Each structure stands twice: as C-alpha cells, then as structure tokens.
Amino acid sequence: MKYSNELKVGLVIVVSAIIFFVGIRYFQDIPIFRGTYTLETAFADAGGLTSGSAVRVNGVNVGSVDAVRLDPATNQVRVWMKIDRGIGVPEGTTAEVEGLSVLGTVFVTLRLGPPANPPLPDGGFVPARPAASGLADLTRLTERAPALVDQVDSVLVGADVTLDGLNTLLRDPASELNATLASIRGSSATLEALLHEERQRLARTLENVADLTGSLNTLTTENRDSIALAVTNLNAAMERLNRNLASLERTTTHLDTILQRIEQGQGTAGLLVNDPGLYLRLDSAATELNLLLRDVRRNPRRYLRELKLIDVF
Numbered sequence: 670m671k672y673s674n675e676l677k678v679g680l681v682i683v684v685s686a687i688i689f690f691v692g693i694r695y696f697q698d699i700p701i702f703r704g705t706y707t708l709e710t711a712f713a714d715a716g717g718l719t720s721g722s723a724v725r726v727n728g729v730n731v732g733s734v735d736a737v738r739l740d741p742a743t744n745q746v747r748v749w750m751k752i753d754r755g756i757g758v759p760e761g762t763t764a765e766v767e768g769l770s771v772l773g774t775v776f777v778t779l780r781l782g783p784p785a786n787p788p789l790p791d792g793g794f795v796p797a798r799p800a801a802s803g804l805a806d807l808t809r810l811t812e813r814a815p816a817l818v819d820q821v822d823s824v825l826v827g828a829d830v831t832l833d834g835l836n837t838l839l840r841d842p843a844s845e846l847n848a849t850l851a852s853i854r855g856s857s858a859t860l861e862a863l864l865h866e867e868r869q870r871l872a873r874t875l876e877n878v879a880d881l882t883g884s885l886n887t888l889t890t891e892n893r894d895s896i897a898l899a900v901t902n903l904n905a906a907m908e909r910l911n912r913n914l915a916s917l918e919r920t921t922t923h924l925d926t927i928l929q930r931i932e933q934g935q936g937t938a939g940l941l942v943n944d945p946g947l948y949l950r951l952d953s954a955a956t957e958l959n960l961l962l963r964d965v966r967r968n969p970r971r972y973l974r975e976l977k978l979i980d981v982f
Contacts, residue, residue: 705732705751706791710764713797715746716775718766723776724750731756734777750777750795759786764795861921864914871910875903 712718715737724732732752740747752758761782768774779795789795964971 704754706754707735708750708752708758708789708793708795709747710750710777710795710797711740711743711745711747712764712766713745714766715748716766716768718746718748718775718777724752724779725776726756726779726781731779748777757788758793758795759784759788761786762789762795763798765798864917868910868914871907875907 718734718737720734720736722734723730724734732750735749735751737749738747739745748764758779759782763780763782765778765780766775767778768776780798
C-alpha cells in the first residue's frame with residue numbers, strides 16, 4: 670500500500686508537469702509536438718512587447734516572443750523569438766513591432782525577404798525597422814491642424830497689411846516707390862512658398878492617417894467614435910485651409926494686377942514711377958501754389974482791391 674501511494678504521488682507530479690509544459694506552449698502559440706528555432710532582433714522601442722507576444726507573418730501566427738531584455742550597452746531592447754520550425758525565414762527579413770499597447774495587442778510582424786534567399790539559421794539575427802506609431806501620429810496631426818489654420822489666417826492678415834501698405838505706397842515719393850515694390854514682390858513669393866510647403870506637409874500627414882486605418886480596426890467602439898470625430902475635424906480644417914488659400918490667391922492676383930499697371934505707367938502711381946520729371950513738376954507746382962496761398966493770406970488787399978463789394982457778393 671505504501672508503494673502504491675508513492676506511485677500515485679509520482680504520477681500526479683509527472684502529469685502536472687506535462688500539463689504545465691503543454692499549457693505554457695499553448696498560451697505562447699508554440700507548437701506542442703513540433704520543434705522550434707530561435708531568432709533574435711533588437712528594437713529602439715519595444716512598444717509594450719512582452720514575453721509570450723505573438724510573432725506573425727502576413728497576419729498569421731508563426732511563433733511567439735520568448736524573452737525581452739534591455740541591453741544597457743546599446744540602450745536597445747533585445748528580443749528573442751521562438752519560430753515554428755516549419756516556417757522558413759529567409760535572409761533580408763525585417764522585424765517590426767505593431768499593434769496597440771493600450772489594448773494589449775502588441776505583436777512582432779516579420780516582413781519576409783526574397784524567397785530565393787537562404788533561410789536564417791537557429792540563433793540568427795533579424796534587423797528591425799522603425800515601428801509605426803499610429804495613435805501618436807494621429808494625435809500630433811489633430812494637435813497641429815488648428816495651429817496650421819491659425820498660421821494661414823495670420824498669413825491672410827499679412828496680405829491685408831500688404832495691400833494697406835500699397836495704398837500708402839501710392840503716396841510715396843518716386844525715389845522710394847521702386848524699392849517698396851521689390852519688397853512687396855519678395856513678401857508675396859515668401860508667402861506662396863510657405864503655404865505650398867505647409868500644404869504638402871499636411872497632405873503627407875493625411876496619407877499617413879490613411880495608412881493607419883488597417884491597424885485601427887482593432888479599436889473599441891468608443892475609440893472609433895473619437896477617431897471619426899478627429900478625422901471630421903481634420904476635414905473641416907482642410908476645407909477652411911483651401912478657402913483661405915483661394916482667398917490669398919485672389920488677393921495675390923489682384924496685387925500683381927496693380928503692380929503690372931504701375932510698371933506699365935498706368936495711373937498716377939505709374940506715371941510717378943516711370944516719369945520722375947512728372948513728380949518734380951508736380952512738387953514744384955505744389956510749392957508755388959503754397960507760396961501763392963500764403964501770400965494771399967498775408968496781403969489779401971493786393972488781390973481784392975480791384976473788386977467791388979457787389980462783385981464779391
């Protein structure tokens with residue numbers, strides 16, 4: 670009887686160990702009856718990756734993360750992966766951390782290299798490429814859009830100030846008019862370059878948002894609603910930006926028309942720019958008129974002594 674009890678205890682321990690071993694391999698997505706081999710990679714940021722996280726190829730689990738360690742010498746995160754021995758990983762493959770840590774769905778994606786390349790051996794190293802931070806990019810985008818719209822508004826205010834300066838310009842002496850026109854042209858070119866750069870930057874950011882749609886499919890309903898609201902706000906900001914750009918283009922076109930007319934000698938300002946003698950004659954006539962009026966105020970009798978009272982009234 671004593672021998673029978675010891676045998677039972679031993680069998681229970683062995684069976685428990687087998688169940689524990691099988692359970693660990695099952696929850697780590699490691700094949701139970703098929704061997705694995707180890708591959709290593711390194712990331713600048715693990716993004717919440719832990720031991721047991723899935724390793725995927727084209728969305729299919731092919732292994733799991735065996736260990737995650739921080740290397741003090743390089744400040745990088747070293748990751749060891751157990752890969753199903755039936756899956757060959759060719760040279761030229763890259764590793765990337767994907768998923769959302771807030772939902773616990775972080776995993777490693779292997780981007781397989783050319784099939785003609787030889788497979789990596791046990792213990793081989795897979796280089797990493799930068800991980801896509803979807804929510805961070807979207808957050809930066811939503812934070813930047815209002816500032817971008819405000820910047821365009823300030824540019825339009827600057828255009829209005831430029832037009833006001835043009836009105837003042839038409840009253841400037843001819844000697845200063847050419848320099849002011851050159852300054853206005855330089856300012857217009859700078860504004861157009863700035864708006865073109867900002868439009869391209871915003872377009873690239875919106876393309877990044879479109880690329881993130883696939884990874885955002887795993888979000889909860891609440892997060893989906895928040896992102897939909899953010900995208901709606903971005904579209905509204907983009908429409909406002911387009912309207913402001915159209916207004917600026919119309920203002921710039923109007924300004925160019927005025928400058929062309931001035932250069933062609935049309936109007937008073939055009940004559941002043943193209944005929945400095947006209948300005949000198951106008952200035953001389955104004956000076957003589959001022960002298961005449963001053964003399965009339967000082968000696969009115971000189972000019973009115975021949976007039977009779979009835980002629981005056």
